Amino acid sequence: MTSLPKTTAKKMGLVIDLDICVGCQACATSCKEWNTGGYSAPLSDHDPYGADPSGAWLNRVHSYEVDNAHFKGTVHFPRSCLHCDNAACVTVCPTGASYKREEDGIVLVNPDTCIGCKLCSWACPYGAREYDHDDGVMKKCTLCVDRIYNDTLAPEDRQPACVRACPTGARAFGDLNDPTSAVSQSVKDRDGFNLLDHFGYEPVNKYLPPRKGTQHAPQITEGCAPAPLDPSAAGGSPMEKLFAWADKALSGR
Amino acid sequence: MHPAYSVIFFTTSSGAGYGLLFWLSWAQIMGRVSHTQWPFIFALSAALALITAGLLSSTFHLGHPKRAWRAFSQWRSSWLSREGVAAVLTYVPAGLLWLSGITRIGTEWANHLAALSMVGAAVTVFTTGMIYASLRTIAAWNMRLVPMIYLALAASTGYALWALYLVAFGVLTAGDAGLGLILLGATAAMKWHYLRRIDGAAPLSSLARAFGWQGATITPLDPPHTRPNFVMREMGFQVGRKHAEKLRKIMFLCLFLLPIALIAATGAALLPAWLSIALAVLLIGIGVVVERWLFFAEAKHISQIFYP
Numbered sequence: 001m002t003s004l005p006k007t008t009a010k011k012m013g014l015v016i017d018l019d020i021c022v023g024c025q026a027c028a029t030s031c032k033e034w035n036t037g038g039y040s041a042p043l044s045d046h047d048p049y050g051a052d053p054s055g056a057w058l059n060r061v062h063s064y065e066v067d068n069a070h071f072k073g074t075v076h077f078p079r080s081c082l083h084c085d086n087a088a089c090v091t092v093c094p095t096g097a098s099y100k101r102e103e104d105g106i107v108l109v110n111p112d113t114c115i116g117c118k119l120c121s122w123a124c125p126y127g128a129r130e131y132d133h134d135d136g137v138m139k140k141c142t143l144c145v146d147r148i149y150n151d152t153l154a155p156e157d158r159q160p161a162c163v164r165a166c167p168t169g170a171r172a173f174g175d176l177n178d179p180t181s182a183v184s185q186s187v188k189d190r191d192g193f194n195l196l197d198h199f200g201y202e203p204v205n206k207y208l209p210p211r212k213g214t215q216h217a218p219q220i221t222e223g224c225a226p227a228p229l230d231p232s233a234a235g236g237s238p239m240e241k242l243f244a245w246a247d248k249a250l251s252g253r
Numbered sequence: 254m255h256p257a258y259s260v261i262f263f264t265t266s267s268g269a270g271y272g273l274l275f276w277l278s279w280a281q282i283m284g285r286v287s288h289t290q291w292p293f294i295f296a297l298s299a300a301l302a303l304i305t306a307g308l309l310s311s312t313f314h315l316g317h318p319k320r321a322w323r324a325f326s327q328w329r330s331s332w333l334s335r336e337g338v339a340a341v342l343t344y345v346p347a348g349l350l351w352l353s354g355i356t357r358i359g360t361e362w363a364n365h366l367a368a369l370s371m372v373g374a375a376v377t378v379f380t381t382g383m384i385y386a387s388l389r390t391i392a393a394w395n396m397r398l399v400p401m402i403y404l405a406l407a408a409s410t411g412y413a414l415w416a417l418y419l420v421a422f423g424v425l426t427a428g429d430a431g432l433g434l435i436l437l438g439a440t441a442a443m444k445w446h447y448l449r450r451i452d453g454a455a456p457l458s459s460l461a462r463a464f465g466w467q468g469a470t471i472t473p474l475d476p477p478h479t480r481p482n483f484v485m486r487e488m489g490f491q492v493g494r495k496h497a498e499k500l501r502k503i504m505f506l507c508l509f510l511l512p513i514a515l516i517a518a519t520g521a522a523l524l525p526a527w528l529s530i531a532l533a534v535l536l537i538g539i540g541v542v543v544e545r546w547l548f549f550a551e552a553k554h555i556s557q558i559f560y561p
Contacts (some may be wrong), residue, residue: 054478054482057482062473068469069467091330094334109289112258113323115316122554125389125556130482195463207464
Protein backbone atom coordinates (compact mmCIF):
# COMPACT_ATOMS: atom_id res chain seq x y z
CA MET A 1 0.00 0.00 0.00
CA THR A 2 1.47 3.33 -0.99
CA SER A 3 -0.20 5.28 1.77
CA LEU A 4 2.42 6.12 4.38
CA PRO A 5 2.33 4.58 7.86
CA LYS A 6 1.29 7.15 10.51
CA THR A 7 4.29 6.28 12.66
CA THR A 8 7.06 3.74 12.46
CA ALA A 9 8.24 1.75 15.49
CA LYS A 10 11.86 2.46 14.64
CA LYS A 11 13.47 5.00 12.35
CA MET A 12 16.53 3.22 11.08
CA GLY A 13 18.80 5.55 9.22
CA LEU A 14 22.24 6.99 8.63
CA VAL A 15 24.05 9.91 10.21
CA ILE A 16 26.70 11.27 7.88
CA ASP A 17 29.44 13.48 9.29
CA LEU A 18 30.38 16.10 6.70
CA ASP A 19 33.27 17.18 8.94
CA ILE A 20 35.29 14.02 8.51
CA CYS A 21 34.10 12.58 5.19
CA VAL A 22 37.13 12.61 2.89
CA GLY A 23 35.25 11.89 -0.33
CA CYS A 24 37.13 8.65 -0.96
CA GLN A 25 34.07 7.01 -2.63
CA ALA A 26 34.53 3.82 -0.58
CA CYS A 27 30.88 4.00 0.55
CA ALA A 28 29.64 4.39 -3.04
CA THR A 29 31.82 1.55 -4.31
CA SER A 30 30.97 -0.75 -1.45
CA CYS A 31 27.26 0.02 -1.90
CA LYS A 32 27.47 -0.85 -5.58
CA GLU A 33 29.32 -4.08 -4.87
CA TRP A 34 26.88 -5.33 -2.25
CA ASN A 35 23.71 -4.26 -3.99
CA THR A 36 24.57 -5.55 -7.43
CA GLY A 37 24.51 -8.99 -5.82
CA GLY A 38 21.90 -8.40 -3.11
CA TYR A 39 18.32 -7.13 -2.87
CA SER A 40 18.76 -4.70 -5.76
CA ALA A 41 20.48 -7.13 -8.13
CA PRO A 42 21.20 -6.52 -10.92
CA LEU A 43 22.38 -2.94 -10.53
CA SER A 44 23.19 -2.63 -14.18
CA ASP A 45 25.81 -0.51 -15.91
CA HIS A 46 26.08 0.58 -19.52
CA ASP A 47 29.42 0.98 -21.24
CA PRO A 48 31.20 0.84 -17.86
CA TYR A 49 34.72 0.90 -19.31
CA GLY A 50 33.94 2.96 -22.41
CA ALA A 51 33.76 6.64 -23.23
CA ASP A 52 30.24 7.19 -21.92
CA PRO A 53 29.80 5.05 -18.82
CA SER A 54 26.54 5.15 -16.89
CA GLY A 55 24.69 2.94 -14.49
CA ALA A 56 22.43 2.69 -11.49
CA TRP A 57 24.19 3.67 -8.27
CA LEU A 58 22.41 4.11 -4.97
CA ASN A 59 24.95 6.42 -3.36
CA ARG A 60 26.78 9.34 -4.98
CA VAL A 61 29.48 11.50 -3.40
CA HIS A 62 29.68 15.17 -4.43
CA SER A 63 32.55 17.46 -3.46
CA TYR A 64 31.98 21.17 -2.95
CA GLU A 65 34.03 24.20 -2.00
CA VAL A 66 32.16 25.95 0.79
CA ASP A 67 32.75 29.52 1.86
CA ASN A 68 30.70 30.21 4.93
CA ALA A 69 30.86 32.64 7.85
CA HIS A 70 32.36 29.99 10.13
CA PHE A 71 33.70 27.47 7.68
CA LYS A 72 35.84 27.64 4.57
CA GLY A 73 36.98 24.52 2.82
CA THR A 74 36.05 21.37 1.00
CA VAL A 75 32.90 19.49 1.94
CA HIS A 76 32.38 15.98 0.62
CA PHE A 77 28.70 15.21 0.48
CA PRO A 78 27.44 11.63 0.09
CA ARG A 79 23.89 11.61 -1.27
CA SER A 80 21.53 8.65 -1.07
CA CYS A 81 17.91 7.95 -0.09
CA LEU A 82 17.10 9.61 3.25
CA HIS A 83 14.12 7.32 4.04
CA CYS A 84 11.79 10.29 4.58
CA ASP A 85 8.88 10.09 7.01
CA ASN A 86 6.85 12.16 4.55
CA ALA A 87 8.01 10.31 1.45
CA ALA A 88 6.21 11.56 -1.67
CA CYS A 89 8.01 8.91 -3.74
CA VAL A 90 5.84 6.36 -1.92
CA THR A 91 2.48 8.11 -2.22
CA VAL A 92 2.80 8.83 -5.96
CA CYS A 93 3.48 5.16 -6.77
CA PRO A 94 0.50 3.83 -8.75
CA THR A 95 1.17 0.13 -8.10
CA GLY A 96 2.11 -0.11 -4.45
CA ALA A 97 5.63 -1.23 -5.37
CA SER A 98 7.08 1.65 -3.34
CA TYR A 99 6.42 1.40 0.34
CA LYS A 100 7.65 2.55 3.73
CA ARG A 101 7.99 -0.20 6.31
CA GLU A 102 6.01 0.24 9.51
CA GLU A 103 8.52 -1.66 11.63
CA ASP A 104 11.70 0.28 10.85
CA GLY A 105 10.81 3.12 8.47
CA ILE A 106 12.90 1.80 5.57
CA VAL A 107 11.60 2.89 2.15
CA LEU A 108 11.79 0.07 -0.39
CA VAL A 109 10.75 -0.77 -3.95
CA ASN A 110 9.31 -4.19 -4.67
CA PRO A 111 11.10 -5.11 -7.93
CA ASP A 112 8.40 -7.67 -8.77
CA THR A 113 5.53 -5.16 -8.90
CA CYS A 114 7.30 -1.96 -10.05
CA ILE A 115 6.15 -1.04 -13.57
CA GLY A 116 9.05 1.36 -14.15
CA CYS A 117 6.93 4.51 -14.66
CA LYS A 118 9.67 6.62 -12.99
CA LEU A 119 7.14 8.92 -11.29
CA CYS A 120 8.74 8.25 -7.87
CA SER A 121 12.06 9.61 -9.14
CA TRP A 122 10.22 12.78 -10.18
CA ALA A 123 8.72 13.08 -6.69
CA CYS A 124 12.08 12.74 -4.89
CA PRO A 125 13.75 16.14 -4.29
CA TYR A 126 17.07 14.48 -3.50
CA GLY A 127 17.57 12.68 -6.82
CA ALA A 128 18.05 9.52 -4.76
CA ARG A 129 16.23 7.05 -6.99
CA GLU A 130 17.87 5.73 -10.12
CA TYR A 131 16.18 3.78 -12.87
CA ASP A 132 17.74 0.51 -13.97
CA HIS A 133 17.42 0.45 -17.74
CA ASP A 134 18.15 -3.30 -17.99
CA ASP A 135 15.88 -4.39 -15.17
CA GLY A 136 13.11 -1.91 -16.11
CA VAL A 137 12.47 -1.02 -12.45
CA MET A 138 13.45 1.76 -10.07
CA LYS A 139 16.38 1.19 -7.72
CA LYS A 140 17.17 2.93 -4.46
CA CYS A 141 19.05 2.60 -1.18
CA THR A 142 17.57 -0.28 0.84
CA LEU A 143 19.60 0.63 3.92
CA CYS A 144 21.07 -2.82 3.18
CA VAL A 145 17.92 -4.48 4.47
CA ASP A 146 19.51 -7.77 3.41
CA ARG A 147 22.51 -7.18 5.70
CA ILE A 148 21.21 -5.49 8.83
CA TYR A 149 18.89 -8.37 9.83
CA ASN A 150 20.99 -11.10 8.26
CA ASP A 151 21.81 -13.79 10.84
CA THR A 152 24.16 -15.54 8.45
CA LEU A 153 26.55 -12.58 8.62
CA ALA A 154 28.96 -11.93 11.49
CA PRO A 155 27.41 -9.42 13.95
CA GLU A 156 29.88 -6.67 12.94
CA ASP A 157 28.77 -7.03 9.32
CA ARG A 158 25.06 -6.47 10.12
CA GLN A 159 25.16 -2.84 9.09
CA PRO A 160 24.86 -1.11 5.72
CA ALA A 161 27.76 -1.78 3.36
CA CYS A 162 28.55 1.95 3.12
CA VAL A 163 28.90 2.24 6.90
CA ARG A 164 31.07 -0.88 7.07
CA ALA A 165 33.34 0.44 4.32
CA CYS A 166 33.84 4.03 5.54
CA PRO A 167 37.53 4.33 6.55
CA THR A 168 37.05 7.54 8.53
CA GLY A 169 33.95 6.61 10.48
CA ALA A 170 31.99 9.39 8.85
CA ARG A 171 28.90 7.20 8.49
CA ALA A 172 26.92 5.81 11.39
CA PHE A 173 23.82 3.61 11.36
CA GLY A 174 21.16 3.26 14.02
CA ASP A 175 17.65 4.01 15.27
CA LEU A 176 16.95 7.73 15.09
CA ASN A 177 13.65 7.22 16.92
CA ASP A 178 15.55 6.17 20.06
CA PRO A 179 16.90 9.30 21.76
CA THR A 180 19.50 7.24 23.63
CA SER A 181 21.04 5.70 20.50
CA ALA A 182 24.54 6.75 19.50
CA VAL A 183 23.23 8.24 16.24
CA SER A 184 20.59 10.32 18.01
CA GLN A 185 23.18 11.51 20.53
CA SER A 186 25.58 12.61 17.79
CA VAL A 187 22.76 14.50 16.04
CA LYS A 188 21.99 16.24 19.33
CA ASP A 189 25.61 17.04 20.18
CA ARG A 190 26.65 18.19 16.73
CA ASP A 191 23.54 20.05 15.54
CA GLY A 192 22.68 17.41 12.97
CA PHE A 193 20.41 18.75 10.25
CA ASN A 194 17.89 17.66 7.65
CA LEU A 195 18.88 18.01 4.02
CA LEU A 196 16.37 20.38 2.33
CA ASP A 197 14.64 20.84 5.68
CA HIS A 198 12.37 23.59 4.36
CA PHE A 199 10.90 21.18 1.82
CA GLY A 200 9.20 19.23 4.60
CA TYR A 201 9.79 15.62 3.55
CA GLU A 202 11.14 14.91 7.05
CA PRO A 203 14.13 12.78 6.14
CA VAL A 204 15.22 10.20 8.72
CA ASN A 205 18.89 10.38 7.69
CA LYS A 206 20.76 13.30 9.18
CA TYR A 207 23.93 15.16 8.28
CA LEU A 208 26.43 16.58 10.78
CA PRO A 209 27.85 19.95 9.67
CA PRO A 210 31.57 20.68 9.36
CA ARG A 211 32.98 21.87 12.68
CA LYS A 212 33.86 25.54 13.00
CA GLY A 213 37.35 26.26 11.76
CA THR A 214 39.96 27.73 14.11
CA GLN A 215 39.93 31.51 14.27
CA HIS A 216 43.70 31.88 13.93
CA ALA A 217 46.14 30.45 11.45
CA PRO A 218 48.50 28.01 13.15
CA GLN A 219 51.72 29.75 14.28
CA ILE A 220 54.99 28.13 13.33
CA THR A 221 57.24 28.15 16.38
CA GLU A 222 60.98 28.86 16.29
CA GLY A 223 63.07 25.83 15.46
CA CYS A 224 60.35 24.02 13.59
CA ALA A 225 60.34 26.42 10.67
CA PRO A 226 61.18 24.74 7.37
CA ALA A 227 64.23 25.97 5.45
CA PRO A 228 63.39 28.94 3.23
CA LEU A 229 62.94 27.97 -0.38
CA ASP A 230 64.12 31.23 -1.93
CA PRO A 231 67.89 30.87 -2.49
CA SER A 232 68.37 34.65 -2.46
CA ALA A 233 67.10 34.76 1.09
CA ALA A 234 69.68 32.20 2.20
CA GLY A 235 72.74 33.22 4.15
CA GLY A 236 75.27 30.54 3.18
CA SER A 237 78.73 30.61 1.66
CA PRO A 238 80.07 33.21 -0.86
CA MET A 239 79.55 30.59 -3.58
CA GLU A 240 75.86 30.21 -2.61
CA LYS A 241 75.53 34.02 -2.63
CA LEU A 242 77.08 34.10 -6.12
CA PHE A 243 74.55 31.51 -7.35
CA ALA A 244 71.76 33.43 -5.71
CA TRP A 245 72.93 36.63 -7.47
CA ALA A 246 73.16 34.76 -10.80
CA ASP A 247 69.73 33.27 -10.28
CA LYS A 248 68.25 36.69 -9.62
CA ALA A 249 70.06 38.32 -12.56
CA LEU A 250 68.98 35.60 -14.96
CA SER A 251 65.44 35.64 -13.69
CA GLY A 252 65.17 39.25 -14.85
CA ARG A 253 64.35 39.93 -18.42
CA MET B 254 12.39 17.52 -17.28
CA HIS B 255 13.04 15.16 -20.13
CA PRO B 256 10.18 15.36 -22.65
CA ALA B 257 9.38 11.70 -23.39
CA TYR B 258 7.69 11.44 -26.79
CA SER B 259 5.34 8.71 -25.60
CA VAL B 260 4.03 10.94 -22.82
CA ILE B 261 3.67 13.96 -25.15
CA PHE B 262 1.72 11.85 -27.63
CA PHE B 263 -0.35 10.28 -24.86
CA THR B 264 -1.42 13.52 -23.21
CA THR B 265 -2.16 15.41 -26.44
CA SER B 266 -3.90 12.52 -28.23
CA SER B 267 -6.01 11.37 -25.30
CA GLY B 268 -6.66 15.02 -24.37
CA ALA B 269 -8.13 15.71 -27.81
CA GLY B 270 -10.02 12.39 -27.67
CA TYR B 271 -11.59 13.18 -24.30
CA GLY B 272 -12.36 16.69 -25.52
CA LEU B 273 -14.16 15.34 -28.60
CA LEU B 274 -16.00 12.78 -26.45
CA PHE B 275 -17.11 15.65 -24.20
CA TRP B 276 -18.51 17.79 -27.05
CA LEU B 277 -20.13 14.83 -28.84
CA SER B 278 -21.88 13.83 -25.62
CA TRP B 279 -22.92 17.43 -25.05
CA ALA B 280 -24.40 17.62 -28.58
CA GLN B 281 -26.25 14.35 -27.93
CA ILE B 282 -27.75 15.72 -24.71
CA MET B 283 -28.67 19.01 -26.41
CA GLY B 284 -30.48 16.98 -29.09
CA ARG B 285 -28.32 18.37 -31.84
CA VAL B 286 -27.18 14.94 -33.01
CA SER B 287 -28.45 11.42 -32.55
CA HIS B 288 -26.11 8.70 -31.38
CA THR B 289 -27.65 6.28 -33.86
CA GLN B 290 -26.52 8.31 -36.88
CA TRP B 291 -23.46 6.99 -38.69
CA PRO B 292 -21.56 10.31 -38.68
CA PHE B 293 -21.91 10.42 -34.89
CA ILE B 294 -20.81 6.79 -34.53
CA PHE B 295 -17.83 7.53 -36.74
CA ALA B 296 -16.86 10.61 -34.68
CA LEU B 297 -17.31 8.74 -31.40
CA SER B 298 -15.11 5.95 -32.79
CA ALA B 299 -12.48 8.55 -33.65
CA ALA B 300 -12.61 9.96 -30.11
CA LEU B 301 -12.23 6.49 -28.59
CA ALA B 302 -9.39 5.71 -31.03
CA LEU B 303 -7.51 8.87 -30.00
CA ILE B 304 -8.03 8.01 -26.33
CA THR B 305 -6.94 4.41 -26.78
CA ALA B 306 -3.89 5.31 -28.88
CA GLY B 307 -2.84 7.77 -26.20
CA LEU B 308 -3.35 5.33 -23.34
CA LEU B 309 -1.45 2.59 -25.18
CA SER B 310 1.41 4.96 -25.95
CA SER B 311 1.64 5.90 -22.28
CA THR B 312 2.57 2.30 -21.52
CA PHE B 313 5.49 2.42 -23.98
CA HIS B 314 7.69 4.36 -21.58
CA LEU B 315 7.14 1.84 -18.81
CA GLY B 316 9.89 -0.58 -17.86
CA HIS B 317 7.31 -3.36 -17.54
CA PRO B 318 4.21 -2.62 -19.67
CA LYS B 319 2.73 -6.06 -18.88
CA ARG B 320 2.42 -5.04 -15.23
CA ALA B 321 0.47 -1.87 -16.11
CA TRP B 322 -2.73 -3.36 -14.64
CA ARG B 323 -1.19 -2.98 -11.19
CA ALA B 324 -1.44 0.80 -11.60
CA PHE B 325 -5.20 0.66 -10.89
CA SER B 326 -4.62 -0.32 -7.27
CA GLN B 327 -3.30 2.78 -5.48
CA TRP B 328 -6.03 5.34 -6.21
CA ARG B 329 -6.13 6.31 -2.52
CA SER B 330 -2.80 8.15 -2.72
CA SER B 331 -1.58 8.29 -6.32
CA TRP B 332 -2.90 10.63 -9.01
CA LEU B 333 -1.38 8.37 -11.67
CA SER B 334 -3.42 5.49 -10.35
CA ARG B 335 -6.54 7.71 -10.21
CA GLU B 336 -5.96 8.62 -13.84
CA GLY B 337 -5.81 4.94 -14.79
CA VAL B 338 -9.02 4.18 -12.91
CA ALA B 339 -10.83 7.23 -14.36
CA ALA B 340 -9.69 6.34 -17.90
CA VAL B 341 -10.98 2.78 -17.63
CA LEU B 342 -14.26 3.83 -15.99
CA THR B 343 -14.89 6.39 -18.75
CA TYR B 344 -14.80 3.58 -21.31
CA VAL B 345 -17.93 2.09 -19.74
CA PRO B 346 -20.49 4.85 -20.58
CA ALA B 347 -18.65 5.88 -23.77
CA GLY B 348 -18.44 2.27 -24.98
CA LEU B 349 -22.09 1.61 -24.13
CA LEU B 350 -23.14 4.81 -25.95
CA TRP B 351 -21.24 3.60 -29.02
CA LEU B 352 -22.79 0.11 -28.78
CA SER B 353 -26.26 1.53 -28.27
CA GLY B 354 -25.79 3.70 -31.33
CA ILE B 355 -24.82 0.75 -33.51
CA THR B 356 -27.36 -1.77 -32.18
CA ARG B 357 -30.10 0.77 -31.45
CA ILE B 358 -30.70 -1.05 -28.20
CA GLY B 359 -31.30 0.97 -25.02
CA THR B 360 -31.49 4.25 -26.89
CA GLU B 361 -33.59 5.70 -24.06
CA TRP B 362 -30.41 5.61 -21.94
CA ALA B 363 -28.29 7.51 -24.47
CA ASN B 364 -28.47 10.87 -22.70
CA HIS B 365 -27.55 9.31 -19.35
CA LEU B 366 -24.59 7.58 -20.96
CA ALA B 367 -23.57 10.82 -22.67
CA ALA B 368 -23.73 12.72 -19.37
CA LEU B 369 -21.57 10.08 -17.67
CA SER B 370 -19.12 10.23 -20.61
CA MET B 371 -18.83 14.01 -20.17
CA VAL B 372 -18.07 13.62 -16.48
CA GLY B 373 -15.61 10.79 -17.14
CA ALA B 374 -13.76 12.75 -19.81
CA ALA B 375 -13.42 15.81 -17.59
CA VAL B 376 -12.35 13.80 -14.54
CA THR B 377 -9.75 11.81 -16.51
CA VAL B 378 -8.14 14.93 -18.00
CA PHE B 379 -8.18 16.58 -14.58
CA THR B 380 -6.37 13.60 -13.02
CA THR B 381 -3.75 13.76 -15.80
CA GLY B 382 -3.06 17.38 -14.90
CA MET B 383 -2.95 16.52 -11.20
CA ILE B 384 -0.17 13.95 -11.74
CA TYR B 385 2.04 16.90 -12.62
CA ALA B 386 0.48 19.48 -10.31
CA SER B 387 0.96 17.21 -7.28
CA LEU B 388 4.77 17.12 -7.67
CA ARG B 389 6.21 19.67 -5.24
CA THR B 390 9.69 19.01 -6.64
CA ILE B 391 8.85 20.84 -9.88
CA ALA B 392 7.82 24.46 -9.33
CA ALA B 393 6.55 24.95 -12.90
CA TRP B 394 4.02 22.13 -12.41
CA ASN B 395 3.07 22.46 -8.76
CA MET B 396 0.17 24.90 -9.25
CA ARG B 397 -3.63 24.78 -9.56
CA LEU B 398 -3.37 26.36 -12.99
CA VAL B 399 -1.79 23.18 -14.42
CA PRO B 400 -4.86 20.89 -14.29
CA MET B 401 -6.98 23.86 -15.43
CA ILE B 402 -4.79 24.25 -18.51
CA TYR B 403 -4.94 20.51 -19.19
CA LEU B 404 -8.75 20.77 -19.10
CA ALA B 405 -8.80 23.91 -21.25
CA LEU B 406 -6.48 22.42 -23.86
CA ALA B 407 -8.41 19.14 -24.00
CA ALA B 408 -11.63 21.15 -24.44
CA SER B 409 -10.05 23.35 -27.15
CA THR B 410 -8.42 20.57 -29.15
CA GLY B 411 -11.53 18.40 -28.84
CA TYR B 412 -13.67 21.33 -29.92
CA ALA B 413 -11.49 21.83 -33.01
CA LEU B 414 -12.28 18.23 -34.03
CA TRP B 415 -15.97 18.77 -33.20
CA ALA B 416 -15.98 21.88 -35.43
CA LEU B 417 -14.39 19.79 -38.20
CA TYR B 418 -17.30 17.33 -37.81
CA LEU B 419 -19.83 20.16 -37.99
CA VAL B 420 -18.26 21.76 -41.04
CA ALA B 421 -17.93 18.39 -42.80
CA PHE B 422 -21.70 17.99 -42.57
CA GLY B 423 -22.34 21.63 -43.38
CA VAL B 424 -24.02 22.42 -40.08
CA LEU B 425 -21.43 24.73 -38.53
CA THR B 426 -23.16 27.87 -37.25
CA ALA B 427 -21.80 31.29 -36.32
CA GLY B 428 -22.55 30.38 -32.70
CA ASP B 429 -20.31 27.30 -32.98
CA ALA B 430 -17.47 29.43 -34.35
CA GLY B 431 -18.04 31.99 -31.58
CA LEU B 432 -17.79 29.33 -28.86
CA GLY B 433 -14.55 28.14 -30.51
CA LEU B 434 -13.14 31.66 -30.37
CA ILE B 435 -14.08 31.99 -26.69
CA LEU B 436 -12.46 28.63 -25.86
CA LEU B 437 -9.24 29.44 -27.70
CA GLY B 438 -9.08 32.93 -26.25
CA ALA B 439 -9.64 31.73 -22.67
CA THR B 440 -7.04 28.96 -23.06
CA ALA B 441 -4.54 31.43 -24.53
CA ALA B 442 -5.08 33.76 -21.57
CA MET B 443 -4.50 30.91 -19.10
CA LYS B 444 -1.34 29.82 -20.89
CA TRP B 445 -0.07 33.40 -21.02
CA HIS B 446 -0.69 33.77 -17.29
CA TYR B 447 1.06 30.42 -16.67
CA LEU B 448 4.20 31.43 -18.60
CA ARG B 449 4.37 34.73 -16.74
CA ARG B 450 4.13 32.91 -13.43
CA ILE B 451 6.85 30.35 -14.17
CA ASP B 452 9.13 33.08 -15.52
CA GLY B 453 8.70 35.16 -12.38
CA ALA B 454 8.94 32.27 -9.91
CA ALA B 455 11.81 32.16 -7.41
CA PRO B 456 13.90 28.98 -7.51
CA LEU B 457 12.57 26.24 -5.22
CA SER B 458 15.81 26.00 -3.30
CA SER B 459 19.56 26.38 -3.53
CA LEU B 460 22.48 24.30 -2.40
CA ALA B 461 23.13 26.70 0.50
CA ARG B 462 19.48 26.45 1.56
CA ALA B 463 19.51 22.65 1.19
CA PHE B 464 22.32 22.49 3.75
CA GLY B 465 20.85 25.25 5.89
CA TRP B 466 23.94 27.41 5.42
CA GLN B 467 22.33 30.69 4.47
CA GLY B 468 24.68 33.07 2.73
CA ALA B 469 27.31 30.42 2.04
CA THR B 470 29.00 30.32 -1.34
CA ILE B 471 29.08 26.72 -2.52
CA THR B 472 30.87 25.80 -5.72
CA PRO B 473 31.17 22.29 -7.16
CA LEU B 474 34.68 20.89 -6.90
CA ASP B 475 34.36 17.27 -7.99
CA PRO B 476 31.32 15.64 -9.58
CA PRO B 477 30.24 12.24 -8.24
CA HIS B 478 30.42 10.69 -11.69
CA THR B 479 32.23 11.50 -14.89
CA ARG B 480 29.23 11.24 -17.23
CA PRO B 481 25.56 12.19 -16.75
CA ASN B 482 23.50 9.68 -14.77
CA PHE B 483 19.79 8.85 -14.84
CA VAL B 484 18.87 11.76 -12.55
CA MET B 485 20.69 14.29 -14.74
CA ARG B 486 19.23 12.94 -17.98
CA GLU B 487 15.66 12.55 -16.69
CA MET B 488 15.47 15.66 -14.52
CA GLY B 489 18.11 17.95 -15.98
CA PHE B 490 16.93 18.34 -19.56
CA GLN B 491 18.55 21.49 -20.99
CA VAL B 492 18.63 21.14 -24.78
CA GLY B 493 15.34 22.88 -25.43
CA ARG B 494 15.68 25.80 -23.05
CA LYS B 495 17.73 27.83 -25.46
CA HIS B 496 14.97 27.43 -28.06
CA ALA B 497 12.22 28.06 -25.57
CA GLU B 498 11.55 31.67 -26.60
CA LYS B 499 11.17 30.75 -30.25
CA LEU B 500 9.04 27.70 -29.46
CA ARG B 501 6.75 29.74 -27.24
CA LYS B 502 6.07 32.07 -30.16
CA ILE B 503 5.39 29.10 -32.46
CA MET B 504 3.06 27.66 -29.83
CA PHE B 505 1.03 30.88 -29.50
CA LEU B 506 0.88 31.31 -33.27
CA CYS B 507 -0.19 27.75 -34.10
CA LEU B 508 -2.35 26.99 -31.09
CA PHE B 509 -4.16 30.30 -30.67
CA LEU B 510 -3.45 33.28 -32.94
CA LEU B 511 -3.60 31.73 -36.41
CA PRO B 512 -6.68 29.55 -35.69
CA ILE B 513 -8.45 32.60 -34.22
CA ALA B 514 -7.49 34.62 -37.33
CA LEU B 515 -8.71 31.81 -39.61
CA ILE B 516 -12.07 31.60 -37.87
CA ALA B 517 -12.39 35.40 -37.99
CA ALA B 518 -11.55 35.32 -41.73
CA THR B 519 -14.40 32.86 -42.25
CA GLY B 520 -16.71 35.16 -40.31
CA ALA B 521 -15.72 37.98 -42.67
CA ALA B 522 -16.43 35.64 -45.62
CA LEU B 523 -12.80 35.80 -46.75
CA LEU B 524 -12.28 32.04 -46.54
CA PRO B 525 -14.64 29.08 -46.96
CA ALA B 526 -15.45 27.57 -43.53
CA TRP B 527 -14.22 24.09 -44.40
CA LEU B 528 -10.79 25.42 -45.38
CA SER B 529 -10.32 27.59 -42.31
CA ILE B 530 -11.47 24.85 -39.91
CA ALA B 531 -9.29 22.22 -41.57
CA LEU B 532 -6.26 24.54 -41.41
CA ALA B 533 -7.09 25.48 -37.81
CA VAL B 534 -7.26 21.80 -36.77
CA LEU B 535 -3.87 21.17 -38.36
CA LEU B 536 -2.31 24.22 -36.68
CA ILE B 537 -3.85 23.44 -33.30
CA GLY B 538 -2.47 19.90 -33.57
CA ILE B 539 1.04 21.23 -34.13
CA GLY B 540 0.61 23.89 -31.45
CA VAL B 541 -0.54 21.51 -28.73
CA VAL B 542 2.42 19.17 -29.33
CA VAL B 543 4.80 22.15 -29.02
CA GLU B 544 2.93 23.26 -25.89
CA ARG B 545 3.31 19.83 -24.28
CA TRP B 546 6.97 19.56 -25.27
CA LEU B 547 7.67 22.95 -23.65
CA PHE B 548 5.66 21.96 -20.57
CA PHE B 549 8.26 19.26 -19.94
CA ALA B 550 11.40 20.88 -21.35
CA GLU B 551 10.96 24.14 -19.43
CA ALA B 552 10.21 22.49 -16.07
CA LYS B 553 13.14 22.41 -13.66
CA HIS B 554 13.51 19.74 -11.01
CA ILE B 555 14.79 20.65 -7.55
CA SER B 556 17.33 17.78 -7.50
CA GLN B 557 19.42 19.65 -10.05
CA ILE B 558 20.70 21.99 -7.31
CA PHE B 559 23.17 19.25 -6.41
CA TYR B 560 24.69 19.38 -9.87
CA PRO B 561 26.63 22.33 -11.31
